[in-house]
Amino acid sequence: MSQTVDRALSILPLLAQGPADLGQVAERLGVHKSTALRLLRTLHEHGLVYRQQDQRYRLGARLFALAQEAVENLDVREIAHPHLVALNEQCGHTVHLAVYEENEVLYIDKVESRYPVRMYSRVGKPVAITVAAVAKLLLGDLPEPERRAVAERLDYPMYTSRSIPNAAAFLRELATVREQGWATDLGGHEESINCIAAPVRGADGLVVAAMSVSAPNVVVTAEELLTLLPLVRRTADAITREYSGTTHPPR
Amino acid sequence: MSQTVDRALSILPLLAQGPADLGQVAERLGVHKSTALRLLRTLHEHGLVYRQQDQRYRLGARLFALAQEAVENLDVREIAHPHLVALNEQCGHTVHLAVYEENEVLYIDKVESRYPVRMYSRVGKPVAITVAAVAKLLLGDLPEPERRAVAERLDYPMYTSRSIPNAAAFLRELATVREQGWATDLGGHEESINCIAAPVRGADGLVVAAMSVSAPNVVVTAEELLTLLPLVRRTADAITREYSGTTHPPR
DNA sequence: ATGGCCGTTGCACAGGATGCAACGATGACT
DNA sequence: AGTCATCGTTGCATCCTGTGCAACGGCCAT
Known part of the structure; x- marks a missing residue:
């Protein structure tokens, strides 16, 4: 119900299929590059997304930590x-x-x-x-x-x-x-x-x-x-x- | 950098500590209940958050799936x-x-x-x-x-x-x-x-x-x-x- | 050198997120 | 049984904030 969050979260399953660069993310989301960039930055700050050396994004380590904590609770x-x-x-x-x-x-x-x-x-x-x-x-x-x-x-x-x-x-x-x-x-x-x-x-x-x-x-x-x-x-x-x-x- | 997404993602580590109801989430986020509700709904649609029978929220199954796929990629x-x-x-x-x-x-x-x-x-x-x-x-x-x-x-x-x-x-x-x-x-x-x-x-x-x-x-x-x-x-x-x-x- | 590609930035606009107030349901207490 | 308190939910007006555009700059290949 929240467009921004909805878009941001849609990035996760997208990256789950494999690393992607900014352009690809923007394209598959159907938004402008700058928008995708801001969403990715936010995801990054929360550790859900990681930027590898070649600048492409992939899912981050915090995801493991969250899943781990979740199962333990x-x-x-x-x-x-x-x-x-x-x-x-x-x-x-x-x-x-x-x-x-x-x-x-x-x-x-x-x-x-x-x-x-x-x-x-x-x-x-x-x-x-x-x-x-x-x-x-x-x-x-x-x-x-x-x-x-x-x-x-x-x-x-x-x-x-x-x-x-x-x-x-x-x-x-x-x-x-x-x-x-x-x-x-x-x-x-x-x-x-x-x-x-x-x-x-x-x-x-x-x-x-x-x-x-x-x-x-x-x-x-x-x-x-x-x-x-x-x-x-x-x-x-x-x-x-x-x-x-x-x-x-x-x- | 995106306030809405930032708030939504802040919910995840919060729930990782244990299940919480709407009021608690809203309070710990410092936002109105209706805002928290919309964020939780969006998270829910993406499967990152699950609502148990007592209506409290906890982390959802998709999180495991994502972590799993991430490690495999x-x-x-x-x-x-x-x-x-x-x-x-x-x-x-x-x-x-x-x-x-x-x-x-x-x-x-x-x-x-x-x-x-x-x-x-x-x-x-x-x-x-x-x-x-x-x-x-x-x-x-x-x-x-x-x-x-x-x-x-x-x-x-x-x-x-x-x-x-x-x-x-x-x-x-x-x-x-x-x-x-x-x-x-x-x-x-x-x-x-x-x-x-x-x-x-x-x-x-x-x-x-x-x-x-x-x-x-x-x-x-x-x-x-x-x-x-x-x-x-x-x-x-x-x-x-x-x-x-x-x-x-x-x- | 030069052109193309990609990530990044600043900005004006409006679209969407926000908080408020009111409603309804549920459960507790008298 | 009745009343009140609590909590989740909804619709709405306001204005904050997310958006796309255009331009910049770095990088690589030609």
Whole structure:
């Protein structure tokens, strides 16, 4: 709603595609060079944009810092982390925590088996929303109309032969997942990788996050992975208990 | 230089500290509520800000996406990555790539020994700039006045007894590093961890990035790690060659 | 040297951002 | 239940500020 800010912010995704010089920015914004210059200067002062030696602009370091701080201030994540680590120690596989936010599902935490250090790999990367087990839980809990609207709007890339092909199949899958309270992705994203996932709920019963355990076929078969389901659900429930007990998201 | 954009962008670090409602944002910006509302709306449209159920605002998902894309478009990183992987395969230790940008040193790539997958752990987190081997190389290459200015401005936390204690010692260390063209951190950040690092230079001979190999004492002693120095330098030089077209002797 | 390209600056104009005041919704307290 | 306080939201008049223009200057290649 604010033209100036709108223009300035439009520069960011533009630069995300790669460095650009003043002229290119001005052209793609449809504004005069001097205008683009002032916008870029302002972005620069805030560290969101960086000017490299060849004078071209690219995204700046502050962006990383902001994203980092943002993810650390998510209280679900804060509460869930120790549980993820504990789960990882028990089963040894990769553990993810994900949330839904305006048409996107993103990982906000991940624990690798060997190195139980925080790592935010793939944070911000669009998750394969039509196939990921966590996405099914998060989208399945949306109110009916929104769920349908989102499903219709999505693309359904066939990562593998077992990927979900279209909105109708996706909505059926969401209904199932919603019903049973857990989800799987059996080779729907990468042929050899399976996931099982369970929801974390807020005090109002709505799903606020989803956690999953992923493992490649070569380590455990899908059947073996499914034996972990009770453990995963117990962990998710433990997070739910701690999260909805302390923090109350009023609606 | 643009007041509106300036105000809008000031909201981001503010929200990075934690969620805030409209009134708080308006107050901390020193503007009217309606103004803050319009700014927040614009930020929201671009996905940089998210409105949670309790109507409070926090940083949005697009921020992660931008940070992610930004790091992937750094061409040094693109070129260096295969070399890092190769180095990792030869020595087995953790390999980092870092750049300097406006008073901060940040890791832009990392290869873990067992899992040679990309992971951006600690991206955006302020690196221990006074002790890290890569920081010494990056800061040591700044022009004299700026180097001094930065050194004076820094804090010198004593992570361990071997941390660099003050600006004078730091500047001496930088001079040494600059001279010899490589750097170490022997237990200066964490008692049991040693690093060795070498610079990647651009076509103009300036250091554009630095790479390091890190290993805990329990795996290899500092002396053993130092035997890898020629290998590390060769790798850095190879990256330099590919990145700039030629190899440049230390200046 | 010369011309073209690009970033930068100062300025006049008007377009858009600002703050005000009033409305409506929600929740707390009596 | 009723009243008040609080907070987000909207429309509008004012004038601040963002805008495009034109001109300057540095840089590189011809």
